[in-house]
Amino acid sequence: MNVSQISPHPTGASGSKTGFPGNVIVQMIHFALPFLLSFFFTNNVFADDWPQWLGPKRDGIWREEGIIGKFPQGGPKVLWRTKTGPGYAGPAVSNGRIFHMERVLAEGAKLGRRPGRRGAVPGKERVTCLDESDGKLIWQHEYDCKYTMSYPAGPRATPTVDGDRVYTLGAEGNLFCLSVKDGSSLWEKDFKKEYGAKTPIWGFAAAPLVYGDLVICLARGDGSTVIAYNKSTGEEVWRALSAREPGYCAPTLIEHGGKEQLIIWHPQAMNSLDPATGETFWSIPWKIRVGLCISEPRLDGDYLFFTAFYNGSTMLKLKPDQSTPQVMWQTERESEKQTTHLNSIMSTPYLVGNHIYGVCSYGQFRCLEQETGKRVWESFEPSGEARWSNVFLTPNKGRWFLFNEKGDLIIAKLSPEGYQEIDRAHIIEPNGSDIKQRPIVWTHPAYANGNCYVRNDSEIICVSLKEGK
Numbered sequence: 001m002n003v004s005q006i007s008p009h010p011t012g013a014s015g016s017k018t019g020f021p022g023n024v025i026v027q028m029i030h031f032a033l034p035f036l037l038s039f040f041f042t043n044n045v046f047a048d049d050w051p052q053w054l055g056p057k058r059d060g061i062w063r064e065e066g067i068i069g070k071f072p073q074g075g076p077k078v079l080w081r082t083k084t085g086p087g088y089a090g091p092a093v094s095n096g097r098i099f100h101m102e103r104v105l106a107e108g109a110k111l112g113r114r115p116g117r118r119g120a121v122p123g124k125e126r127v128t129c130l131d132e133s134d135g136k137l138i139w140q141h142e143y144d145c146k147y148t149m150s151y152p153a154g155p156r157a158t159p160t161v162d163g164d165r166v167y168t169l170g171a172e173g174n175l176f177c178l179s180v181k182d183g184s185s186l187w188e189k190d191f192k193k194e195y196g197a198k199t200p201i202w203g204f205a206a207a208p209l210v211y212g213d214l215v216i217c218l219a220r221g222d223g224s225t226v227i228a229y230n231k232s233t234g235e236e237v238w239r240a241l242s243a244r245e246p247g248y249c250a251p252t253l254i255e256h257g258g259k260e261q262l263i264i265w266h267p268q269a270m271n272s273l274d275p276a277t278g279e280t281f282w283s284i285p286w287k288i289r290v291g292l293c294i295s296e297p298r299l300d301g302d303y304l305f306f307t308a309f310y311n312g313s314t315m316l317k318l319k320p321d322q323s324t325p326q327v328m329w330q331t332e333r334e335s336e337k338q339t340t341h342l343n344s345i346m347s348t349p350y351l352v353g354n355h356i357y358g359v360c361s362y363g364q365f366r367c368l369e370q371e372t373g374k375r376v377w378e379s380f381e382p383s384g385e386a387r388w389s390n391v392f393l394t395p396n397k398g399r400w401f402l403f404n405e406k407g408d409l410i411i412a413k414l415s416p417e418g419y420q421e422i423d424r425a426h427i428i429e430p431n432g433s434d435i436k437q438r439p440i441v442w443t444h445p446a447y448a449n450g451n452c453y454v455r456n457d458s459e460i461i462c463v464s465l466k467e468g469k
Helices: 022-042 191-195
Strands: 077-084 093-094 097-105 125-131 138-143 161-162 165-169 176-179 185-190 209-211 212-217 226-230 236-240 252-256 259-266 269-273 279-283 296-301 303-308 310-315 326-330 351-353 355-359 364-369 375-379 390-396 397-403 407-417 418-426 446-448 451-455 457-464
Touching: 077 093, 077 259, 093 446, 097 165, 097 296, 125 165, 185 191, 209 252, 252 269, 296 351, 310 457, 351 390, 355 390, 355 451, 364 418, 375 418
Parallel strands: none
Antiparallel strands: 077 457, 093 097, 097 125, 125 138, 161 165, 165 176, 176 185, 209 212, 212 226, 226 236, 252 259, 259 269, 269 279, 296 303, 303 310, 310 326, 351 355, 355 364, 364 375, 390 397, 397 407, 407 418, 446 451, 451 457
């Protein structure tokens, strides 16, 4: 209801066209106006949760207002710190609780970081639920889980919270539906037992996607690369696609031409499915080296963008009838060093204002033209120059929060004119390591209720980013 549509000067014999006396209408307006203003205010300036991978809409955009434009002297205030085990899975924030996953090594076992090599490291995986206000433990759910993948530091996939349930996928293919209230298991699946799946070299990493009554996951196998379960019962509803390996890119839901599409990018092809049935709309072959499908596909209008560490980029132009898209441009030279477009490893790029912003293979922070792939500029300032150097991008109200692998949180503006850094603060120690033992933190933060939540291999912290705090 629009307040301006209510006339404070009613007419007619009864004093109102509605039949109510004029003074009654004035009183109604007097009492209703504060509630109406409160409604409009709270729907335009609001706090928001981050209940899954890349936030409420799974697009990585932080929509809250009232967020700082610069850090206070000495950096943002750390509200609390809580010890945790190692892992790459980012936190999820929902209804006053934080959900995250960690690795618990068996007594005497060593973590081991052997890129490209497999082993058998005994231990457990643990899902924890923390109080958002102080980081204190509410409950935990753990299970035996021997690690066989390379980089066995911990779970990879951010939990997905849906109402009173949270869905978690461990690095060895253990899918759980847990009660938000107490962490009890409502149902569970083991991809290796159910489908004969072999653990990918870097583990199962694709965060589950809730769609209506379904929860959609990447497994592995002939006709079972994508599995949709009834989210309440765990009963399989449909399965689709065949691929030698599933890759590491989470299922992505888009809407185009008035139709919802489930984008599945595995190392053999880019695919579009009907999310309700698993029926294939289209599939375009693209053989990805070493199975490194990680970054989420990005949609802007008719354009759908993909980027891989070795293979570079592909830009598709979607058609309104869900038929096979046009390949607008694609990287021809597959090189991690002599790159043409954008060769991202983990970070998801963004398409904004006919341009693409993202991180290339050796830390080159780049801007490309969306329609041509032509490079506009690059800078090493946000990330530093190193193989696999990484920055996670999160837009917020015309500026960007950039979290790099060194544990720095950066406020910046990105435009075709260049990279403009506004402020930078070191918020957490990079106590993980890569193949060259470079200290890194490779976990995407959660931004919720005016705060930033991020973890490394030993703690999860809450940092205030609210104005005036």
